[in-house]
Amino acid sequence: MMMKNNSYLKLTIHILFWLFYVVVAFFLMPNFSGHEMTLLERIDFKLLPLVLTLTYFNDLYLLPTLFQKKQYALYGFLIVAIVLLATALYCNHIIDCSCSFGMCLSQQLWKFLLPVIFLSLIHILSSFFEKQKELENTQKERVEMELKFLKSQINPHVLFNNLNTVYAQAVKGSDNVADMILMLSENLKYILYQSEEKLVSLQMDVDFIDNYLEFQTLRTQGINRIVFNKTIDSYNHKIAPLLLIGLIENAFKHSSFKEDALSDILIDLSVKNGILKFKCMNEVDAESGKRETEGFQIGLKNLEKRLNLIYPKKHRFFVENNEKTFTAHLEIDLK
Structure with missing residues (x-):
């Protein structure tokens, strides 16, 4: 044409x-x-x-x-x-x-x-x-191929973690297995059908996070104390799928284990005038506070690449890492 x-x-x-x-x-x-x-x-x-x-x-x-x-x-x-x-x-x-x-x-x-x-x-x-x-078409195809590759790295990671969780609970004979399977089904539906979209509604992505955190709350009873604060003035925005969930998953994966107390995972999400601000903090063990594992570094680089491709000059991402806590900060202009 x-x-x-x-x-x-x-x-x-x-x-x-x-x-x-x-x-x-x-x-x-x-x-x-x-x-x-x-x-x-x-x-x-x-x-x-x-x-x-x-x-x-x-x-x-x-x-x-x-x-x-x-x-x-x-x-x-x-x-x-x-x-x-x-x-x-x-x-x-x-x-x-x-x-x-x-x-x-x-x-x-x-x-x-x-x-x-x-x-x-x-x-x-x-x-x-x-x-x-x-040249523009070639660049667009290259970006789309790279985004698909980056998202293909995310999807199996989320899926296998959740399946392992359900399996572990089933082995223990937990009463929550049926509820967890239902939540996992909702999560998989989002991953399979929405992750291929360039952008999804903010409401849909937040619902996915809510469902994921409810799933993790059942899985980590007696281990983690999860606090999720939301301040959203309007859901009338779109966002790239599976951007925030990687940081949340890392918080659970690398949170500290305490025999006498719960380990805190604090998540703040706000949207005001089209500006999304996200902060995810978790406690870490002193000896693993630096988190130089290869998988973790690949995950952060993966996220940064996606942000640069989808939101060039419209985002800010940085982390704060010390002996007690690890905090990821992300700000995106959704307008």
């Missing part, structure tokens, strides 16, 4: 130009014949075929084979030589004006140069925009 539109546009430009050319070359120029001429008599049908042949020889052959292949010197030499030759041929052999070569050039050269220069510019501009469009 795009190629057809470009072809129609180019055809329209050419038709309008030749109408303009005929008016300027044959109707606006003074009549030197000495007698009144009809409209058809004013059109030089000896000149037009030569001009058209020269113009489209340049447009269809010289520009694609020489100019676009950056053989500028050869192209320039040939086009100048052909224009001068065509002008001399027209003056001395077609209309036989018996004028000097200098007089011929001053009177007739512009009639050959005008269409060659104008339509060459149109050809060059058209080729430039087509190349730009191809």
